[in-house]
Amino acid sequence: MPDDAPALGLAARPARSRARLSRSAPFVVAGLAAVALWVAPAVLDTFAVNVLTRSMIYAVLAVTVDLLWGFAGVLTFGQAAFFGVGAYATAMALTYLGATPEWMAVALALSVAAPMALGLAVGWLSFYHRSTALYASVISLVTPIVVTQLIYSGGEWTGSSSGLVGFDVLPLELEGFFRLAALVLVAVTLAAWVFVRSDAERALVAVRDNDARCAYLGLSPKRLQIALTTVLAGVAGLAGFVFANASSVVAPENAGFLFGTELVIWVALGGRGTLLGPVLGTIAIDYLAANLSGDLPFLWQLLLGTAFVAVIILLPGGLAELVRRVWARLPFGRRQAVAPRLVASSPRPNAAVSGAPLLKIENLAKSYGSLTVLENIDIEIRAGELVSLVGPNGAGKTTLMRCLSDGTEPFSGAVSIGGASTAGLTPNRIVALGVGRKFQVASVFESLTVADCLLLARAPHDRLSPIGRAETLSLPQAALDVLRMTGLDRLLAEPTRLLSHGQKQALELAMVVALEPRLILLDEPTAGLTKAERTTIGAVLRTLTGDGVAAVLVEHDLDFVRQISSRIVVLHQGRLALDGTVDEVVNSELVRTIYSGGAHG
Amino acid sequence: MLLVLDILTTAAILFVVSIGLLAVFGVLKIINFAHGAWLTIGAYCAVVAAKLGLNPWAALPLAFVVGGALGGLTELFIIRPLYRRPLDAILATWGLGIVIGQLITLGFGRDVQMTPNLVSGTVEIFGADYSAYRLATLGAAIVIGVAFALTIGGTRLGLSARAVIMNETLARGLGIDTARVRLFTFMMGAGLAALAGVLLTPLTSVDPNMGVGWLIGAFMLVMVADASFLALGVACLVFGAAQVLVSTFVSPILGSIAIAVLAALVLRVSPKGFSRA
Structure with missing residues (x-):
């Protein structure tokens, strides 16, 4: 293949090896995080282990919200609904079928499949030719409300307003659930991290920027958005599975619209579109909330609300934006842009020129x-x-x-x-x-x-x-x-x-x-x-x-x-x-x- | 027959609750998720008026003024920087709603407050007793609707507002101070919402989070009405009827989500909602 830009190819070589180094960075960070979290229960007290288990499950949800909102530009309140469906699927399976390994596997499968089916329906409803971003947000708002009301009207099946409690769960101790949540979080974050540094992620940003241009490049914006919604609904359902097991309680609030807005608040404060910002933000805020809301319940909410408004107006990139600004000032912080090498593609065989008009x-x-x-x-x-x-x-x-x-x-x-x-x-x-x-x-x-x-x-x-x-x-x-x-x-x-x-x-x-x-x-x-x-x-x-x-x-x-x-x-x-x-x-x-x-x- | 009255009064309440949100959405193209908080503020104005020993009806002008003043501050400091980021404006106003809810909790406690009834007793109508207050809301909706229509149709602000709705750039080019139109519209929207809050007090319990429940319904109605005042009236009637009928004949729980689900489906089929009809 002819090299069409030799000068560029040469100049880019040192940058390219740096690129390879930075490509392995997510795996190194994920490995370190996994090890650190594995040993963490040994040094943390019971309260912290308990709270952080929950925080890490929520952080998995934050990753899904960030992919949808920060990267694909779809402001969603609906991830709570998928989480709730996953949690309820698990809780109902374990309550009515039992917690033998076989039924546990069924519960896991259901907790992913049921939200994905719902996600597919929500995606189909939200995204169509000429649909607007606002309409998708409207649907994402209606979804948790509908799911919550269905839970209420489920009577004994869903435990109505008191939820389901006391079902048998995975045979793990407190530390075990902490490690399970940690592994799921690290795995989901790593997968998301690799994805957002890939070529495919550019398609999401492209849809966000200019969906008309996408369509006129032959890409189907709605199919991309529906696929993303469906997959991330499944991930939220998986988080619901871990949550139901770790807490052995599920309640309608877990699927509610208010929880959906909380997820958005955590992602906004952490820094949308940065993945690690929302993960760390969610864990920090949820952990702080657990510690502070006992002593100053209303004041804590007040502070959080005020911080949220201020960040949205003054610092749309969230706290991660602050970190990034500092980082960019540092001499080694500036990342060199790397572009691919241009090559000529083999010409497509000319379609036989027939006499018929094109x-x-x-x-x-x-x-x-x-x-x-x-x-x-x-x-x-x-x-x-x-x-x-x-x-x-x-x-x-x-x-x-x-x-x-x-x-x-x-x-x-x-x-x-x-x-x-x-x-x-x-x-x-x-x-x-x-x-x-x-x-x-x-x-x-x-x-x-x-x-x-x-x-x-x-x-x-x-x-x-x-x-x-x-x-x-x-x-x-x-x-x-x-x-x-x-x-x-x-x-x-x-x-x-x-x-x-x-x-x-x-x-x-x-x-x-x-x-x-x-x-x-x-x-x-x-x-x-x-x-x-x-x-x-x-x-x-x-x-x-x-x-x-x-x-x-x-x-x-x-x-x-x-x-x-x-x-x-x-x-x-x-x-x-x-x-x-x-x-x-x-x-x-x-x-x-x-x-x-x-x-x- | 009672069913018809239920439908009409439900539609009237929905209309009163949504009209402030509609005004803001129409002119500012911003969805004000603090709308629920303005309703709550209005309801607490009724609480304050009762504590001061004022006539219950005095709460109405009080709420309108307080809501309008707070709305003005909100427009200046929160809404104005976000005109170019409408989705962020939803979030910032939602955050503001949280802040207001917590401030009210700090000031009044989280307990349910009691307010004096504006109109008490029942009226015999078609051979059955019917809540006099629900009938009064019908009157209130008509008064507010007519006043709103007159403002839009007969005043300079209304004319400017209509110009901004149709073509903001052109309106600015013609020398209309669009920033001021926005400010006044937001103040009026907040004032109307607070007014609606007072009118809600005899119907629902007054607590710091009372507005949130009404917010979603109002939001969906406004989406379907797409900034059209008449379409909002139609939407309130149709969806109010759906809510009453589903609640009566199917289940109250499904009735409570009837508006949201139906509105979402209507928007899917016709993105401009009822405004084209």
Whole structure:
């Protein structure tokens, strides 16, 4: 494989060995923590062992809340419900079936499976095409309320308001439960830690940043979010299993909305999005609460509430943010950004160029209420064509692009890509048909690096690793060309929010090209760009269409259009005014009238 | 027939409890989870008024003023920094609710407080005795609703508020002081919530955490109403009816979650809730 960035490869070598060192850090820390917690009961008094067992179980929940809220951006109060379901599943199994090893295994399986089933349902309800973050929070609020009421109405089965007590549990002593909780906590935290340093985690952040862009890269935001909700519901259920065993009491409050808000408070104070912050924060706060709330019950709550409000307003990153700031001041604290090495991917075998049109639009019409935006649009585009869509503002160009790339958009008529109808298809499924869309305003992932954005664009082709970071990033030659011509290949480790307007446009183009689409839709790719940048983009487009890709370009710059188009389609007041070769269109009377403003007069 | 009265009065109570939250959500696009705390503050205003030997009805203006004043402080110091972080605003206001609850506990103790009845006795209606106070809430809801509609429709603040709801950037461009609109709206929302707290005192026990139970219902109703005042009225009627019917014919426990579950399902099907109808 050709090394496309030799200079970068050399410079990055020392950084790379450091990266390997830092990759093993979670395992070292987890090992040390496990050993320390294993011997801890020997030096702690009974009260502390008891309280900390509970605190560590809660910390497992904090990890799940942090993954959902801190990383995926879904503010959730629902983890308490999954925890409660897991705890009740365990308690009910042990009460009614017994605590023999076989039934214990059944209880464990139930405590994970039941919350996962509920999590799947909650996820399906919370996340759908065009769902909002607020709606997911609303559902996460309703879930614990419903679960609690079901527990109340369960009568003898669930022990109603007094809960279930006195069932047989795992044959462990106080210290044994402490160690069990510690091991579960270390294992869950380690798994989460490895995950958040992996490529797959970038997809979560991407969904949080810009779920539309995700969908237009062919990723399914809702499937990611539902999967995350389901898995973390299972983890919460596991914590419920340990809790029910360690305390041999379960009560409706364990599943309640108030407990759900407490989890969020602990995570916020510890520092969302840092994993270790919420873990340590939860343990510290719960332990302090157990010690202080006996003496000053109301004052403790008051202090906690005040601290919570203050942290949310003044220090959104929580206490971990303070630690991080101090750490970054230290000479060794600054972490060097490492970017993967770029390599060219082997070109995809060209689909046999058949005579059939790649994109076929038949009698498309769209209106908002009584306002008709598009009507009677019929266009056919074949592989290798570069069709420019021109027309004055308000002609319906961008609307047409939207109808082509989102089948859930309400419009009449038919759009088919390579013979497949797009009716009702969400954007990610249209991407799977081979369509790439570049938006008018550059749409990238602001909190990710350039390399991460490109990585996500390749996710439909090369799966994202859930455990590590890929060392190479293979991109099609055309995408590499865009990066090299615009100098982005030297900025791979740069966060995209620091890029200039033109660089963002180029990055988005590279991302779309990296999808290896058969049809590429570009909405004013050159708006606000310099002459040099325009030429670059024109050259890239010509190479792509030379390789058999079809392109549809919305553009105002007629000179640019003339240089690169193979065909021009003129839209005027929502209708197809002209469809012909460059010469036919540019020399037509109609275009001159429209562009000199005559049609408005 | 009694069922119809139950439905109407339940809807009226829900409306009174939710309207303050709706005003805040509509204009500020912020979900005020301290709403429950404002209800509690209002109820304790009734307690204080009783201790001072005032006429029980004097608690209403007192609560409106106290709620409005505290609401103003909250907007300035807690809400204002969080306009760009709406999910964080939910959390900060929830935290504020905890703080207020604990302060009330420190001041008044955690026990249930007794308040004098605003309207006592029963009224004979359709051949049966019916709580006079529940009927009075119906009147209160209509008065508050009409006053609210007049404020929105007939005053300068109402006009500015509607402009901010529709297009905040444009409103600012037209020279509307959106910060002031927000401040006044939040004060009014808090004042209305405190007023509702007083009106709740004859119906529920007064304790430091009384507001939390009402918060979720009000929140779900406002989500479904999506900042539309009329839609809130419809939502209160429909979900109030569902709550009463489920409680009566199925089980009171399921009745208590009817609003939350139904509202969640309505939002899933139609994200704009009832406001489009």
